Amino acid sequence: MKTIYLECKMGAAGDMLMAALLELHDNPSDFVNRLNAVGVPGVQVSAEPATKCGITGTHIAVKIGDHQEGEHHDHHHANPQDSHGRRIDHIENLIDTLALATEVKANALSVYRLIAEAESQIHGVPVSQIHFHEVGELDAITDIVGVCMLVAELAPDQIIASAVNVGSGHVHCAHGVLPVPAPATANLLRTVPIYDDGVVGEICTPTGAALLKFFASDFQKMPLMRVSKIGYGMGMKDFERANCLRAYLGETEHKSEEIVELVCNLDDMTPEAVAFAQQLLFDEGALDVYTTTLGMKKGRVGVGFTCMCRKADKDKMLELIFKHTSTLGVREYSSRRYALRKQYSAIETALGTVQVKTSSGFGIQKSKPEYEDLARIARENQMSLAEALELLK
Secondary structure, three states: OEEEEEEOOOOEOHHHHHHHHHOOOOOHHHHHHHHHOOOOOOEEEEEEEEEEOOEEEEEEEEEEOOEEOOOOOOOOOEOOOOOOOEEHHHHHHHHHHOOOOHHHHHHHHHHHHHHHHHHHHHHOOOHHHOEEOHHHHHHHHHHHHHHHHHHHHHOOOEEEEOOEEOEEOEEEEOOEEEEOOOHHHHHHOOOOOEEOOOOEEEOEOHHHHHHHHHHOOEEOOOOOEEEEEEEEEEOOOOOOOOOEEEEEEEEEOOOEEEEEEEEEEEOOOOHHHHHHHHHHHHHOOOOEEEEEEEEOHHHOEEEEEEEEEEHHHHHHHHHHHHHHOOOOOOEEEEEEEEOOEEEEEEEEEOOEEEEEEEEEEOOEEEEEEOHHHHHHHHHHOOOOHHHHHHOOO
16 A cells, blocks of 8 residues: 655644655656646745755745745734734635646645634634735645645555654744644644654644644554655754654555454344434444345344444444344454545535545545535535536536
């Protein structure tokens, strides 16, 4: 399985991620030229060699007009009171005008919405009222678009990241002095393993956190992999240790997990009662619950009831099956489960947003729009599902 592993021992920022992935690309200079041609207004990107603690890598420099990235300390942080900044709808409109592939554009929009939603929760205002610093957000847009383009072109089956070093101390922004990690960064990294090992400074930005949250399917130690390329993305600041994000490109074995199948036969329950039990098991974390039609003794038509779950959930599922079905016994089978990696993106249509699930792995990729979104659009506009599906083309 083609895998990218991101080592975040010095945190993550958008420019560091782009630089590390760029070093994995077969033609970095051509990529930079194409990134400069997508149409982010007034932006010029260059890839420059940089050395940190004796390690040579790449630093991405983003110039907006006469301003160099890094001149504005608050450029990664949103401010609901900044009437001169860009609102999320302005940013979405800007990204929509860029010369990007549909998948890249959808991913860039989804990443930016993650940042906007995190800022909205922190400031206690609707997403529509969040304003992003105008000059600074142009380089953040460039970082996000660049990373989304690189991921699409590198086309890994999965991206895995290490636990994220978030740094310590305080950061100055438009609101004043905030603790590190900044509140929006901390919000984005909920459920992600993070740590602070004494580095003083903001080494994981909201942009970096959002990109990791969107693209990484797991956060863990480096898996067993055969590495073909290694990329070093260099940060702007200097520390006692190398300020870089390291990216590995290589092959890992297809991941599987051992699961349990719990099976019983039912011949004295109504279909409604069976469906009720089935939904309860799904709500409690079952991987799948399905029924089959059986011919039982005395000519009765019965139902085969199967619950697939992780081994850790077996006892909970058994208790629910005994409580909510009429069975007196359950059979257990062990299996290995191989699954494609799932990723969600949003596509804007004239009649609303549709979430699209993309599954990849084993050398294939398939996409499918979420039924509930299509059904909502069809109901609200007196359309058929087929007509709603046409909006995505």
